[in-house]
Amino acid sequence: MESTKVLDAKGLACPMPIVKTKKAMNDLASGEVLEIHATDKGAKNDLAAWAKSGGHELVKHEEDGDVLKFWIKKA
Amino acid sequence: MTVKAMNSSEVTKKVFNKEKLFVFDVRNESDFADWKIEGEYFQYLNIPYFELLDGVEDILDQIPTDMDVLVVCAKEGSSVMVAEMLSEAGRDVAYLEGGMKSWSEHxxxxxxxxxxxxxxxxxxxxxxxxxxxxxxxxxxxxxxxxxxxxxxxxxxxxxxxxxxxxxxxxxxxxxxxxxxxxxxxxxxxxxxxxxxxxxxxxxxxxxxxxxxxxxxxxxxxxxxxxxxxxxxxxxxxxxxxxxxxxxxxxxxxxxxxxxxxxxxxxxxxxxxxxxxxxxxxxxxxxxxxxxxxxxxxxxxxxxxxxxxxxxxxxxxxxxxxxxxxxxxxxxxxxxxxxxxxxxxxxxxxxxxxxxxxxxxxxxxxxxxxxxxxxx
CATH class of the missing domain: 3.60.15.10 (Ribonuclease Z/Hydroxyacylglutathione hydrolase-like)
Incomplete structure (x- = not known):
């Protein structure tokens, strides 16, 4: 999956993965994809819900060992 | 205004004593619908913390001033953030120490x-x-x-x-x-x-x-x-x-x-x-x-x-x-x-x-x- 930017949120506890995701998304243009790496298990449901409420598209989600990876396309 | 921590034991006393408490749960909607802090005279508001990153001004009128307010999340971090924002807006609120994780273990x-x-x-x-x-x-x-x-x-x-x-x-x-x-x-x-x-x-x-x-x-x-x-x-x-x-x-x-x-x-x-x-x-x-x-x-x-x-x-x-x-x-x-x-x-x-x-x-x-x- 092509991503415009990668955000490393590993080791960060809630709410930081989403706070950082939101900031990083601000720098992207519509249609660009942010790739996020996180280790906080809560990030899974929260990122999906956050993306939905902002109209962004959670394109893909993967688990690589303890690392949760997300690809979100900006609305 | 100060942000206080309220622990699970204190919340339990409020349940047992049938006291009032306003539970402001900032977990996502599905987690809240699945499981929450229950009390006979507790009132609830659920707005996920990630909807509040730009500020709490828009929801201040939904937070009462005539009863204790407890901000709750899964593990504490987000509730501290939201409680601090409410505090800066002049509200006297507490967060649940250890979040729902501690609540589950108390x-x-x-x-x-x-x-x-x-x-x-x-x-x-x-x-x-x-x-x-x-x-x-x-x-x-x-x-x-x-x-x-x-x-x-x-x-x-x-x-x-x-x-x-x-x-x-x-x-x-x-x-x-x-x-x-x-x-x-x-x-x-x-x-x-x-x-x-x-x-x-x-x-x-x-x-x-x-x-x-x-x-x-x-x-x-x-x-x-x-x-x-x-x-x-x-x-x-x-x-x-x-x-x-x-x-x-x-x-x-x-x-x-x-x-x-x-x-x-x-x-x-x-x-x-x-x-x-x-x-x-x-x-x-x-x-x-x-x-x-x-x-x-x-x-x-x-x-x-x-x-x-x-x-x-x-x-x-x-x-x-x-x-x-x-x-x-x-x-x-x-x-x-x-x-x-x-x-x-x-x-x-x-x-x-x-x-x-x-x-x-x-x-x-x-x-x-x-x-x-x-x-």
């Missing part, structure tokens, strides 16, 4: 009664998850029934009463929470008892708990008599303590009865459940005080926070004990059941000793309500 000991010759019986109310454990103490010795995995609480409590833990029982193989029974037995040298019919796949040594077993603690004063009462599981066993209390495990609750499906054998066990509730239990004294292993709703708590009711009263009032038609009973306990407890298969395997998840994983497996009953 146990509140409540004395349920005196036993013969100075003995005492305590109920440990796991308020967030609805699990109930018991400790009978007599003359320097203690027995524990259905301990949760927060074993230090039981060990410290027994120590504070100068009692040595001699026996640890599980009424059945639990599917909603991880038992602390085996760990307590290992730490104290106590005997660990489990019904053999529930233990066919366990990977450890245990004492076979069968109907008719009698155990005494404190010399010969307190008698704990086991009563085979299958239905929730095939091995489910109840206890009559001091000829006064009926520890009913997950067979009979205050306002509901045990569900027979959590090991995948509802059709096989429904007849056992019927027999236990409509025959075996009916032969017992109406005066026995039923002390179950769970509560489902906050209305089941007594004034002092304990959960218990006379067997005779339950025969009159509990709907599950008053379904005369056997086919109707069968339908109610096997069809349209509520969702199963979170990770119930993994929890059963952990309690059998087949799986050994780390503490973080154990916490995650136990998230949510117990869901062991059918109404």
């Amino acid at each position: 146990l509140e000991p409540v004395k349920v009664g005196d036993l013969k010759d100075g003995g005492e019986l305590y109920q440990f109310v796991r308020i967030g998850k609805g699990c109930l454990s018991y400790m009978a103490i007599s003359d320097g010795e203690a027995a524990i029934v259905d301990a949760t995995r927060m074993t230090d609480i039981f060990l410290d409590f027994a120590a504070s009463k100068n009692a040595e833990i001699k026996h640890v029982f599980d009424t059945h193989l639990h599917a909603d929470h991880i038992s602390g029974g085996r760990k307590i037995a290992e730490k104290t040298g106590a005997a660990y008892w489990l019904p053999p019919k529930d233990a066919t796949e366990v990977t450890f040594e245990y004492n076979a708990l069968e109907g008719g077993n009698d155990v005494t603690i404190g010399g010969t004063t307190i008698n704990i008599h086991s009563l085979y009462s299958p239905g929730h599981t095939i091995g489910s066993t109840s206890f009559v303590v001091d000829e006064k209390y009926l520890l009913s495990g997950d067979i009979l609750f205050i306002d509901s009865i045990g569900r027979p499906d959590l090991a995948g054998l509802a059709e096989d066990w429904v007849g056992d459940l019927r027999e236990t509730l409509y025959k075996r239990y009916r032969e017992l004294s109406d005066e026995l005080v039923v002390l179950p292993a769970h509560f489902m709703i906050i209305d089941e708590l007594n004034e002092d926070g304990s959960v218990g009711e006379k067997l005779g009263t339950l025969f009159a009032k509990n709907h599950g004990l008053n379904i005369q038609d056997e086919n109707e009973f069968r339908k109610i306990v096997t069809e349209n059941l509520p969702p199963q407890p979170n990770a119930y298969q993994e929890i059963r395997e952990t309690n059998m000793g087949k799986a050994n998840p780390d503490i973080e994983k154990q916490r995650e497996m136990e998230i949510g309500p117990n869901r062991c009953a059918v109404r």
